[in-house]
Structure formats: C-alpha cells, structure tokens
Amino acid sequence: MPPVWQTLTLRPRTQEFQAPEMNFDPLLLIYVLPLLAIWANSVVRSRRNSSKALAVLDDNRQAGLIEPASLHPVVDPALCLGCGACVYACPEKKILGIIDGKAALIEPTMCVGHGACATACPTDAITLVFGTETRGVDIPLLSPDFETNVPGMFIAGELGGMGLIKNAIEQGRQAIVAIANKARQLPGGDGVLDVLIVGCGPAGIAASLGAIERKLSFVTVDQSTLGGTVAHFPRGKLVMTAPATLPMIGEVRFREVSKEELLGFWEDVLGRTGLQPRFEEQVASISKVDNHFEVVTSKATFRAKTVLLAIGRRGTPRPLGVPGEELGKVVYRLIDPEQYAGKRVLVVGGGDSALEAACRIAEQPGTQVAISYRGKSYSRARAKNRDRLQELAQEGRIRELLDSTVERIDPQAVALQWKSEPMTLENDDVIVCAGGLLPTAFLNSIGIRMETKFGTV
Ligand SMILES: Cc1cc2nc3c(=O)[nH]c(=O)nc-3n(C[C@H](O)[C@H](O)[C@H](O)COP(=O)(O)OP(=O)(O)OC[C@H]3O[C@@H](n4cnc5c(N)ncnc54)[C@H](O)[C@@H]3O)c2cc1C
Numbered sequence: 001m002p003p004v005w006q007t008l009t010l011r012p013r014t015q016e017f018q019a020p021e022m023n024f025d026p027l028l029l030i031y032v033l034p035l036l037a038i039w040a041n042s043v044v045r046s047r048r049n050s051s052k053a054l055a056v057l058d059d060n061r062q063a064g065l066i067e068p069a070s071l072h073p074v075v076d077p078a079l080c081l082g083c084g085a086c087v088y089a090c091p092e093k094k095i096l097g098i099i100d101g102k103a104a105l106i107e108p109t110m111c112v113g114h115g116a117c118a119t120a121c122p123t124d125a126i127t128l129v130f131g132t133e134t135r136g137v138d139i140p141l142l143s144p145d146f147e148t149n150v151p152g153m154f155i156a157g158e159l160g161g162m163g164l165i166k167n168a169i170e171q172g173r174q175a176i177v178a179i180a181n182k183a184r185q186l187p188g189g190d191g192v193l194d195v196l197i198v199g200c201g202p203a204g205i206a207a208s209l210g211a212i213e214r215k216l217s218f219v220t221v222d223q224s225t226l227g228g229t230v231a232h233f234p235r236g237k238l239v240m241t242a243p244a245t246l247p248m249i250g251e252v253r254f255r256e257v258s259k260e261e262l263l264g265f266w267e268d269v270l271g272r273t274g275l276q277p278r279f280e281e282q283v284a285s286i287s288k289v290d291n292h293f294e295v296v297t298s299k300a301t302f303r304a305k306t307v308l309l310a311i312g313r314r315g316t317p318r319p320l321g322v323p324g325e326e327l328g329k330v331v332y333r334l335i336d337p338e339q340y341a342g343k344r345v346l347v348v349g350g351g352d353s354a355l356e357a358a359c360r361i362a363e364q365p366g367t368q369v370a371i372s373y374r375g376k377s378y379s380r381a382r383a384k385n386r387d388r389l390q391e392l393a394q395e396g397r398i399r400e401l402l403d404s405t406v407e408r409i410d411p412q413a414v415a416l417q418w419k420s421e422p423m424t425l426e427n428d429d430v431i432v433c434a435g436g437l438l439p440t441a442f443l444n445s446i447g448i449r450m451e452t453k454f455g456t457v
Contacts, residue, residue, distance in 0.1 A: 046098065053097025057106040059383045065352070067135040068105070070313055071113030071128050071163055074455065075103045079125035089120030091240040113163035114240070129455050130161060136452035137161075138440050145178035146171060149449040152186065152293065152306045153286075154179055157203025158229075158313045159439065165202045165230070169244040169252075172206030172310060176247070179207075179306050180214045186305040187291055193217045196295050196302050199310035200277045201228015205266060207308050208275050209247040219304075220275070221297055223282035227266050229314050233259045235336045248273050282316075286446050309443075315436030320348065324409030330430045334360065342366035344426055346414050348406055349433035350378045355385040357431050362397040370399040370425055372406060372416060406430075 060066060073086070073096070082101035090096055091114050097106040103125070105111060118126040131137035139161040146154045156175040157168035176195075183194040195211060197204050200222035211218040225231050230239060237259045245251050249269060254262070269275070282298045286307060295302045317332030319325055334357035342365065347358040350373035362369040371389070378386050392398045404418040414427045443450065 046101075049097070050099050050101075053099050053104065053106050056094075056097065057099065057104060060107065060109070063352070063382050064380055065107075065109045065382065067132055068108045068111045068113075070137055070158070070161065071115070071130055072108065072111040073105060073115075073117045073126045074129050075105070076125045076127070077102045079123045080121075081123055081125075083122065085120040085122060086117035086126060089116040090114065091116055115164075127457065129457055130453035132455045134454075136454045138443075138450040138452050140443060141449050141451055146175040147178065147182075150288075150447050152182060153446065153448065154306060154308045155310075155448075156207060156308060157199070157201060157310045159309060159311055163313075165239070165241045166244040168201060168203035168228075168310070168312075169206040169246060172203035172208075172308075173210055173245065173247055175203075175308055176207045176210030176214065176216075179308060180210075180216055183216060183305045188305065189292065189303070191303060192292055193219055193302060193304040195306045195308055196221070196293070196304040197308045197310060198222075198283045198295075199228065199312060200226055200279070201230070201310060201312055203310035203312075204228070204277075204308075205269065205275070206244075206246055207310060208277065209249065209269070209273060212273060212275060213247045219302060220277040221281045221283060222277055222279050223298075223316065225279050226270070226277065227263045229312055230259055230262055232314075232333045232335065234334070235259070235338075283311075311439055311442075313439070315438045317432065318434045318437050320406055320432055320434060322406055322408055325432075327409055327411060329411070329428065330409060330432060332432050334431055334433075337361050337364055340364055340367055340429060343428040344368045345370070345429045345431065346406075346425060346427050347371045347431045347433065349373060349435075350375050350380060350402075351433060351435065352381045352385055354431075354433035355381045355389050357433055358398055359385065359388045359392055361431075362392045367397075368399075369397065370401055372401040372404045372418075374403065374405050376403050 080102045082098050082103065084098055086103050087096045087098060092110060092112060095105065095107045095111050096103055096117055113128065115128050118128050130139055140148055140155050140159065142148060142155055142160055146156050146160065148155055154175050156171040160171065179195050194216040195218045197207050197211065197218060197220040200220055204220055204222065208218065208220045239257050239259055239262050241254045243251055243253045283295055284298060285296045287294050292303045292305060293307050295304060295307060337360040340361045345361050345367060347354050347369065354371060355378060358369050358371040361367050389398060393400050401416065401418050404416050406414060406416050408415040409430055412426065414425045414430060416423050416425065
C-alpha cells in the first residue's frame with residue numbers, strides 16, 4: 001500500500017478564478033448619499049451634545065453640585081444603549097445627558113425624582129436610588145401605616161423618601177386612615193387633639209382633608225404658606241403631576257399646570273372644604289408628656305394623641321441670625337424678579353441661587369443690586385452664573401461685596417462689615433440665599449429612627 005500522499009494527484013487548473021462582475025449603478029448614489037449625510041450629521045450632533053453634556057457635568061463637579069437631594073437615577077453603563085429615551089422623558093429637561101454614548105446624570109442637584117427616566121429606559125439600565133456613596137440620605141423607618149418607631153408619630157410625603165406631588169397626596173390620604181384608627185384607641189382629654197398635622201404641602205393638605213372627612217379634631221400648622229415646596233418655585237414654573245385622589249374632592253386630573261394654577265387650586269380647596277391651616281407658625285419641638293404629644297410652635301402649645309409630620313425634605317432656610325432679620329423686607333427665596341424693579345436690593349450668599357437671584361433682579365429696570373458673600377470667591381456656584389455675574393458687575397449693574405458679612409438690617413438700610421471695614425448700604429429689600437437646614441436634627445430630637453442610604457434603593 002503506497003503512502004496516502006502518493007495517491008494524491010494534483011489536477012491541472014482548468015479555469016482561472018474570475019471575480020463576479022460588479023455593475024455599479026450611479027443611481028444608487030441617490031439613496032446612499034443622503035443616508036451618509038444623515039449618518040454624518042447624527043455623529044456630529046451626538047458628539048456636540050456629548051461635549052455639551054460633559055461641560056455641564058464638569059461645571060457642576062467644580063462647583064461641588066454633585067449630590068442629588070433624594071431619589072435619583074443611577075445608570076448601568078453595561079446596559080445603557082445611549083438611545084436618549086431617558087433624556088427626553090425627564091419632565092425637568094436637561095437633567096440627564098448622553099456622554100460618550102451612555103446616559104449620565106449631569107445636573108444631580110436639580111433632579112426631583114420623577115423617575116420618568118427609569119420608566120422610559122428600554123433596557124432597564126436605570127435604577128432609582130437614595131443618596132450616593134459619599135453622601136448618605138437619612139430615610140425614616142416607617143411601618144406600612146406610615147408610623148415611625150415613636151408610637152403615634154406618623155410621617156407622610158417627601159420626608160418619607162418618595163418625592164412628587166401625587167405620592168405626597170396619596171401618602172397623606174392613607175396615613176390619616178391609620179391615624180384615625182390609632183386615635184380612636186388612645187385616651188383623650190380636655191383640649192387634646194386627635195392629630196396635629198405639621199406641614200401644609202400636598203401631603204399635609206390631603207391628610208387635613210381626610211381628617212375633616214373622618215371628623216377628627218385636628219390642627220394643621222405650616223411655618224410658611226399654602227402649597228408646600230411648590231409655593232417657592234419661581235413664577236410660572238410648570239409642575240407635572242399625575243392624577244391623584246383627594247379626600248372630600250375626588251380625583252384631581254392635573255398633568256401639567258403652572259405653579260400659580262396649582263396654588264389657586266389649593267386656595268379653592270380651602271374655600272370649598274372650610275380647611276383653615278395656621279400659616280407662618282413653625283413647630284419648634286415635640287415631646288411626649290404623659291400619654292400625649294406636646295407640640296410647641298412659634299405661637300402656641302398643643303396637645304395631641306398623634307402627630308403627622310408632612311414637612312417635606314427641602315428644609316428650612318438658614319437664617320443670618322442678625323438684628324432686623326424679622327423685618328418684612330427680608331425673604332429667603334427669589335420668586336418674582338419683576339417685583340424688585342426700581343428697588344435697592346441686597347442679595348446675601350455665594351451659591352447658585354444667590355448669583356441667579358442677583359442677576360435676574362439686576363436685569364429688571366431701575367434696580368440697584370448688591371451681593372454680599374463672606375467668601376473671597378464664588379467657588380460653590382456654576383461657571384455660567386459666575387460669568388453672568390461678572391458681566392453685570394462690569395456693566396455696573398451689580399455691586400460685588402466679597403469678603404463681607406451682614407451685621408444689621410434696618411428698614412431703609414443694611415449695615416455690613418466689608419473687608420473688616422464697616423459700611424452702610426441704602427436698601428429696600430434683602431434676599432438671603434444661605435442654604436437650608438435639613439429636618440434631620442429635628443427628627444433626631446423627637447427620637448425618630450432613620451436609615452442612612454448610600455446609593456441604595
Ligand atoms: C425645583 C423643584 C421642582 C419640582 N417639580 C415637581 C414637579 O414638577 N412635579 C412633582 O410632582 N413634584 C415636583 N417636585 C417635588 C415636589 O415639590 C415635592 O415632592 C412635594 O412638594 C412634596 O410634598 P410634601 O407635602 O411632602 O412636602 P412639601 O411640599 O415640601 O411641604 C412641606 C411643608 O412643611 C412645612 N414645614 C417644614 N418644616 C416645618 C416646621 N418645622 N413647622 C411647620 N411647618 C413646616 C413647609 O413650610 C412646607 O410648606 C419638585 C421639587 C423641586 C424642589
């Protein structure tokens with residue numbers, strides 16, 4: 001038997017390989033060229049958007065504005081397709097962006113936890129979480145009935161962790177049902193309320209209406225005005241809210257309303273139901289005395305079987321603590337710049353809200369605006385606000401008083417120390433933007449147990 005290789009014969013090549021004939025039809029260009037143009041355009045556009053989004057994120061990082069207030073999205077880059085569905089779904093707009101083909105939270109401090117991004121994501125790449133690895137968010141531990149570890153003390157609305165108006169309404173409505181059951185079992189007494197409701201935002205309003213419906217004895221107090229956080233939104237701000245059911249009123253079918261329309265609606269609800277909250281009254285302390293809660297406000301002391309905290313998470317504006325701060329001309333938020341036309345205004349603070357307030361007021365006709373900040377530079381503000389302030393300062397429309405502190409506020413003037421020298425400014429209005437005091441210390445003082453979440457659900 002010969003070896004196998006000897007049995008193999010090489011056959012002569014009978015035919016040369018011939019490439020198939022390619023007949024290029026120039027008419028194809030009519031289809032290909034526009035497609036190429038569309039593709040090139042989309043590449044250029046997405047690169048441009050990516051670098052814009054990165055610039056916004058970098059600016060926020062430099063200003064230290066990287067910690068969201070509460071519930072916010074975290075994107076899993078392995079699952080994200082970069083389709084942008086989340087960017088377009090966000091009702092607040094421009095909170096998310098696409099950087100290098102992946103979604104990113106580029107305006108962390110402006111996220112209010114709508115969660116529309118997570119719903120819109122086709123690959124489930126977005127998870128909604130509380131806090132971040134570096135900044136924990138304290139969430140009170142609640143029973144399914146919204147009761148805290150302090151028996152008889154309930155929490156509803158954003159303070160419990162879930163943001164949004166519809167959630168606050170729903171929780172206020174449910175909490176009052178549990179409160180009514182509890183109050184029925186607890187001993188009463190002369191002048192002892194069934195429930196004291198703290199806060200008159202959406203959660204507090206819904207709970208108060210539920211209390212009327214269930215014939216509970218109750219008082220609702222708010223340190224500010226009707227409507228909660230929404231009342232402090234800038235004029236004309238659009239509020240997105242899904243349908244919700246209010247006790248005594250029924251289903252409320254707002255989708256997109258202006259802040260003013262929503263506040264008008266709440267006013268109408270008060271008129272129709274006879275609800276009479278006590279405004280401009282801050283709850284300072286809550287303690288257990290005998291079998292009841294003793295609630296001390298800035299105007300009175302109440303006794304109640306149960307307490308519902310519907311105080312949100314936005315905190316109380318940080319005061320300056322100087323004489324004259326109680327004057328009516330001192331406010332803690334800019335709501336309507338136009339009201340300051342022709343006025344002499346001092347803005348106090350060096351963060352974004354202070355710089356934005358100063359710039360927006362300076363754009364009104366006839367204003368004289370000064371900004372006082374104790375730091376030597378505005379290191380905690382976004383570059384676009386710092387740049388705008390510089391422009392207006394150079395045009396002589398804003399007077400910058402860096403390295404200054406307010407000493408006293410008088411009806412027609414403000415006394416300051418500027419670079420260690422005393423100075424007096426003639427003044428009609430003061431806007432203090434010195435940040436807020438979160439309710440954590442208040443909750444601790446009551447003994448409410450909380451869990452600190454570091455970027456977890
Ligand atoms: C900029 C921004 C935009 C938003 N946009 C939307 C949106 O479009 N759609 C949406 O659904 N949600 C939006 N939200 C979130 C929404 O405003 C809140 O989730 C909602 O207001 C929570 O309602 P709440 O009743 O729990 O608390 P809040 O509305 O915060 O009300 C709490 C009330 O408690 C009072 N209070 C606090 N402490 C005390 C005290 N010690 N004594 C007495 N009273 C006290 C406060 O004065 C306040 O009136 C937005 C939030 C922000 C900041």
